[in-house]
Amino acid sequence: MWADTLLIVFISICTALLGEGLTWLMVYRTDRYQKLKAEVEKQSKKLEKRKEIHGDSLDKQQKKKLEREEDRLKHNNRDLSFVKMKSMFAIGFAFTALLSMFNNIFDGRVVARLPFFPVTWIQGLSHRNLPGNDYYDCSFIFLYILCTMSIRQNIQKVLGFAPSRAASKQGNSLFGPAPGQFK
Amino acid sequence: MSQKSKPLEKNGATNINKTSVWSRAFTANSEWLDKEEFLDVIYWIRQVLGVILGVVWGVLPLKGFFGLALFIVINAVVLYLYYSNFQGVDEEEYGGPWELTKEGFITSFAGFLVTWIIIYTGLHYEKLEEL
Numbered sequence: 618m619w620a621d622t623l624l625i626v627f628i629s630i631c632t633a634l635l636g637e638g639l640t641w642l643m644v645y646r647t648d649r650y651q652k653l654k655a656e657v658e659k660q661s662k663k664l665e666k667r668k669e670i671h672g673d674s675l676d677k678q679q680k681k682k683l684e685r686e687e688d689r690l691k692h693n694n695r696d697l698s699f700v701k702m703k704s705m706f707a708i709g710f711a712f713t714a715l716l717s718m719f720n721n722i723f724d725g726r727v728v729a730r731l732p733f734f735p736v737t738w739i740q741g742l743s744h745r746n747l748p749g750n751d752y753y754d755c756s757f758i759f760l761y762i763l764c765t766m767s768i769r770q771n772i773q774k775v776l777g778f779a780p781s782r783a784a785s786k787q788g789n790s791l792f793g794p795a796p797g798q799f800k
Numbered sequence: 801m802s803q804k805s806k807p808l809e810k811n812g813a814t815n816i817n818k819t820s821v822w823s824r825a826f827t828a829n830s831e832w833l834d835k836e837e838f839l840d841v842i843y844w845i846r847q848v849l850g851v852i853l854g855v856v857w858g859v860l861p862l863k864g865f866f867g868l869a870l871f872i873v874i875n876a877v878v879l880y881l882y883y884s885n886f887q888g889v890d891e892e893e894y895g896g897p898w899e900l901t902k903e904g905f906i907t908s909f910a911g912f913l914v915t916w917i918i919i920y921t922g923l924h925y926e927k928l929e930e931l
Contacts, residue, residue, distance in 0.1 A: 764910075
């Protein structure tokens, strides 16, 4: 069982690296992305600073100016999401295929033992495709998701691909809040 | 004299700015001009803490809801002591205590769960299975 557990950690490191590598190839290294990212970061920092300095004491004209800048930032943020989207779809498809392959390999196999009793709404995930009613048994998908959550985020951070805090705080991307906001 | 003191001053000035993040992270009441840098320090301390606690919980082993709750409490308290007592930063500058408490929390929690589950499975469950 332990071999399976460690194998899953290894798999999730590999897929995280692969995912970031592919995204780098298709998105991060492109000029358009880099320009937009730099622009968004600059604007968000500027906006944040301005808000901090002025606080609520803004006259009408300043407020309008601030709003205009916010709009521009939103626009840029949307562009940034569009640049990312295309490759995200491609990578998403590839990963769905990979995941279903691993799901088949680990089908019905208990890969780890949980040291806690999972709450009901997690049981569907932690006991997916496992025989029996022992909910302490952990399925592949649950461990894989946990590994990916921690490993991918940290790899992004180390490589400098994670969205900056100022940008994710200021602008909302196309699909609601940026991932950085959930940290 | 004046010639000698000049470069010294210069060095001093650059040293303050360039003191590595590492040494500032472990020095009490350091100056953090760049907020991002300090938030990164908080983030990485959380990650390391998550893994360490995961290993300890797995070895002991701690189990159940108690283990989860204890992790959350320790994680919040240790980081709170770090930024408010050790570094003495003004929380409001960073958007209040909540912003600092949630910085990197989910990732740290995931890292903690992974190490806890792995160590627990390897040390305590594998043996039971063999018997």
